[in-house]
Amino acid sequence: MKKNIEWFKYVATLLITAGLFFTVFYVTKVVNERRFSEIKSIQDKISIDLLSSETQFALLNSTDCSINASSILAPEIEKLGDRLSVMEVQLGTKNDDVISLKKYYSLLQIKDYMLTKALAARCKVKPVTILYFYTNDCSECTKQGYVLTTLREKYPQIRIYAFDSNLDLSAIKTLETINVISGERPSIVIDGITYAGFKSVEDIEKALGKQLKRLQEPVNIRSTSSTTSS
Amino acid sequence: MDFIQNALIYTSLFLAIYFQVFLFLTYIGWREHKDDLPGFASEDALPSVSIMVPCYNEESTVVGTIESLLASHYPKSKLKIVVIDDGSKDGTWVNVQPFAHNSQVVLLQKKNEGSKFAALNFGLRHVTTDIVGCLDADSSVDSFAIRNSVQWFSRDDVGGVVPSMVIDNPKSIMQHMQKVEYEIATYLKQVLHQLESLYVAPGPLTLFRKKVFDTLGEYKEAHHTEDLEIALRMQIAGMRLVHSKESLVYTKGPRTWPALLKQRIRWTYGFIKNVQDYRAYLFSAQLGDLSFFILPFAIISLIVAVLMLPFTVWQIVVPIVTTVQRILTVGFHFSQPSFDIFSIPNQGYAWLGYFGLLFLVFSLVIGRRIILKQKLLSFDLLTTLIYPFFASWWTLRSLWNAIWSKKSSWR
Numbered sequence: 119m120k121k122n123i124e125w126f127k128y129v130a131t132l133l134i135t136a137g138l139f140f141t142v143f144y145v146t147k148v149v150n151e152r153r154f155s156e157i158k159s160i161q162d163k164i165s166i167d168l169l170s171s172e173t174q175f176a177l178l179n180s181t182d183c184s185i186n187a188s189s190i191l192a193p194e195i196e197k198l199g200d201r202l203s204v205m206e207v208q209l210g211t212k213n214d215d216v217i218s219l220k221k222y223y224s225l226l227q228i229k230d231y232m233l234t235k236a237l238a239a240r241c242k243v244k245p246v247t248i249l250y251f252y253t254n255d256c257s258e259c260t261k262q263g264y265v266l267t268t269l270r271e272k273y274p275q276i277r278i279y280a281f282d283s284n285l286d287l288s289a290i291k292t293l294e295t296i297n298v299i300s301g302e303r304p305s306i307v308i309d310g311i312t313y314a315g316f317k318s319v320e321d322i323e324k325a326l327g328k329q330l331k332r333l334q335e336p337v338n339i340r341s342t343s344s345t346t347s348s
Numbered sequence: 349m350d351f352i353q354n355a356l357i358y359t360s361l362f363l364a365i366y367f368q369v370f371l372f373l374t375y376i377g378w379r380e381h382k383d384d385l386p387g388f389a390s391e392d393a394l395p396s397v398s399i400m401v402p403c404y405n406e407e408s409t410v411v412g413t414i415e416s417l418l419a420s421h422y423p424k425s426k427l428k429i430v431v432i433d434d435g436s437k438d439g440t441w442v443n444v445q446p447f448a449h450n451s452q453v454v455l456l457q458k459k460n461e462g463s464k465f466a467a468l469n470f471g472l473r474h475v476t477t478d479i480v481g482c483l484d485a486d487s488s489v490d491s492f493a494i495r496n497s498v499q500w501f502s503r504d505d506v507g508g509v510v511p512s513m514v515i516d517n518p519k520s521i522m523q524h525m526q527k528v529e530y531e532i533a534t535y536l537k538q539v540l541h542q543l544e545s546l547y548v549a550p551g552p553l554t555l556f557r558k559k560v561f562d563t564l565g566e567y568k569e570a571h572h573t574e575d576l577e578i579a580l581r582m583q584i585a586g587m588r589l590v591h592s593k594e595s596l597v598y599t600k601g602p603r604t605w606p607a608l609l610k611q612r613i614r615w616t617y618g619f620i621k622n623v624q625d626y627r628a629y630l631f632s633a634q635l636g637d638l639s640f641f642i643l644p645f646a647i648i649s650l651i652v653a654v655l656m657l658p659f660t661v662w663q664i665v666v667p668i669v670t671t672v673q674r675i676l677t678v679g680f681h682f683s684q685p686s687f688d689i690f691s692i693p694n695q696g697y698a699w700l701g702y703f704g705l706l707f708l709v710f711s712l713v714i715g716r717r718i719i720l721k722q723k724l725l726s727f728d729l730l731t732t733l734i735y736p737f738f739a740s741w742w743t744l745r746s747l748w749n750a751i752w753s754k755k756s757s758w759r
Contacts, residue, residue: 121544121636128641131370138365142699149694156690204690261677268678319678 154215157205160198167226195230198223199280211254221287227279228289234277246273246329248322249307250280251290251299258316262304265319272319273330354697357659360652361700367645368707371539375714387499391423395478395501397494397555398428400471402464403485407439409600414447416488422495429453430474434467435460440485464551465567465574472561481555483597488516489553490596497555497595507587508549508556508579509595510537512719516598522608524728525735526601531722532708534593535715541591545638549579549589552597560587570625573618580626583635593719609742616650616746623647624750650743657740664737708732 202223205216234245250266252259266278281290283303293299297307302314308325323330388394399417403410410431417429429452433441447453458470468482479501483489497509512534515527540546549556554575561567564585570577582589602608623630623643632639717724 121634121638123633123636123640127370127373131366131373134369134373135362135366138369138703139362139700142696142703146694146696146699153690153694200688201690204688208694261673264674264677268681271681 150209153205157201157215157219160201160219195223195226198226206254217285220282220285224281224285224287224290227281228293231277231279244329245277246275246326247277247279247308249293249297250278251283251294251303251305251307252280253282253284253303255284256303259304262306262316265317265322268319269322276326353659356655357697358700360656361697361704363645363648363652364704365700365707367649368704368711370641371536372707372710374539374542375535385499386502388502394423394426394495394498396426396428397422397479397481397498398430398475398477399494399553400430400432400468400475400480400482401485402432402434402467402471402482403436403440404434404460404467405436405438405440406485407436407443410440410485411443411446413483413485413488414444414453416491417483417494418450418452419491420489420494421491422498424452426477427452427494428475428477430471431455432467432471433457434464463569463572465569465572468574469566472566475558478558479555480558480561481553482551483553484551484599487552487597487599489598493553493595493597494555497553497592500590500592501555501557503588505588506557506590507560507582507585508554508589510541510546510549510589510591511553511595511597512537512591512593513550513552513597513599514720515601518601518728520603521731521734522605523601523603525731525738526608528712528728528731529735530601531715531720532711533715534719535711537591538593538714538719540642541593543637543642544588545583545636545642546589546591547579547583547638547642548576549582551575552599553595571618571621572614573622576615576618576622577625580622580629583638584626584629596720605738608738609745612739612742613746613749616743617749619646620650620746620750650747653736653740653743654747656736657744660736660740664734 198219202216202219205213205219209216211217231247231249234247237243238245248266248269250262252262266280269276270278281293283290283294283299297310298312299305299307300314304316305312305314306317306322307313308322309329311325313321313325317325401410401413401417406413414429414431417427420427429447431444431447431453433444433456435458441457444453444455448455454474456471456474458467461467471482472480479498481494481497493511497511500506500509513530515523515530518524518527537546556578560578560582564578564581564587567574568577579589602611623646629635630639630643712729713724716722
């Protein structure tokens with residue numbers, strides 16, 4: 119006895135499943151396009167922020183210390199840093215848009231770092247800054263990311279600037295040269311001294327020394343970006 | 349490597365969703381079934397039934413099993429309980445003696461041969477009723493289960509009736525996991541019923557016409573999955589196997605992971621070997637959807653489960669390793685959670701996974717809510733998160749055993 123097979127149902131199932139797949143791929147594409155569009159708008163904002171930063175930097179050379187440059191860049195850097203982390207995870211570290219955005223992000227951080235140093239020199243404040251050089255393929259860097267994220271939450275006033283050494287960006291290379299960064303990653307720079315290899319929370323607190331005590335006092339410095347490798 | 353991984357993930361998702369859509373279309377009545385259940389006109393017309401209870405070292409549960417059968421709403425003169433003590437070394441035989449004078453109960457004893465099918469065949473030789481079934485000695489029945497199932501025999505073409513199974517009083521995580529699994533399986537059984545493709549006649553309370561065995565012969569060893577083999581033999585012989593969704597049987601699931609693993613290796617190994625034995629019927633018009641779709645997909649799902657094991661393990665292990673690494677690095681210091689719409693995954697497989705989840709929820713609603721009339725939401729649903737890992741593992745072990753012909757044991 120032969121049983122009836124409804125071949126039409128098999129074909130209909132195939133069409134529905136294929137339709138579902140095409141819909142998902144289409145929606146994914148649209149959402150990604152929207153996200154890229156949002157990223158591009160952030161890029162535009164970064165460009166303006168960069169210009170604003172430079173202008174403010176120039177203005178500060180001829181004015182007093184009443185201007186607080188922190189309010190301009192910090193929120194955008196933080197937002198960009200967080201979204202960069204997400205996009206890196208979702209689209210991969212080799213995605214062209216992600217790389218392009220990271221370059222902008224790195225340039226912005228360098229500018230902010232320079233501005234902070236200039237403010238410190240002119241206005242006699244001593245912001246606590248950490249330069250952090252990492253690569254995405256280094257396991258110790260992942261651990262270092264946890265440490266720096268913890269420190270940032272513990273001491274919100276610390277400004278941490280994170281740089282991906284594998285980014286093809288001459289400004290990062292120059293920053294590495296200035297700070298005598300060797301081949302080892304992670305590397306961090308605290309108060310002009312370079313520390314190669316992984317450093318724990320305690321190591322960094324020890325390296326920061328007296329600077330940490332100052333953080334208890336009300337000072338004119340602010341927290342900044344996330345570390346994209348954390 | 350990325351290409352191979354993506355190809356594997358998307359192929360698996362396509363097959364899984366295809367299967368679910370097919371079941372969904374079938375369930376919502378794509379094909380109209382004229383399975384009107386005439387039922388028996390009166391109690392006098394009801395057929396006589398024997399329920400065999402094979403037991404081996406079941407001293408703590410066998411009495412409850414017999415009592416649940418005796419409490420069935422079925423004419424006492426037409427219901428026999430055949431207890432088969434399969435050479436128990438504990439107090440099973442002593443514990444069943446109080447039933448020795450009950451006219452509904454027949455007590456039999458045999459030497460243990462290390463397999464359930466031998467005990468069942470021993471019992472079959474003592475059965476003279478129209479209908480015969482089996483109930484494991486650690487299971488119990490709803491008082492209307494037998495009556496509901498028997499109604500199906502009012503149709504001449506029905507050879508066997510499969511019940512809905514519920515995990516009784518789950519305590520361990522493994523049992524809660526099985527509870528959810530059985531509830532989803534109830535939906536699957538219903539769809540297989542509609543497709544006339546049921547290929548397992550579970551030990552707990554599947555009822556058969558006695559003439560099924562008279563015609564096809566007794567149970568076979570069948571790699572310790574005699575319940576699967578007899579179902580395939582019935583399908584090949586053109587005898588209908590149906591699902592009586594209202595017939596509830598309560599069974600104990602293995603409590604521990606080693607016990608569950610052993611059971612599932614036996615089931616999966618038995619499935620593979622039986623399909624191998626009956627491979628001539630794959631893609632045969634004689635068996636319809638069963639041979640063209642259900643069995644091939646069941647085989648494919650085994651392969652997919654194994655291939656996806658590394659991915660499944662990866663999905664589970666990575667967050668654990670990351671958390672442990674973070675704790676070892678900075679101690680118990682966790683960031684305050686924050687939400688950004690950007691953080692919602694937008695990969696294609698994530699969206700397809702959500703669709704898969706929707707079908708899972710649909711299966712659960714039908715199985716748990718509509719058929720079994722149970723609460724839809726409960727904490728044991730969380731076990732579905734770990735189920736794929738366990739299922740992949742027992743599938744891998746079963747395939748390994750099948751490749752090397754390493755037999756699984758009954759106990």
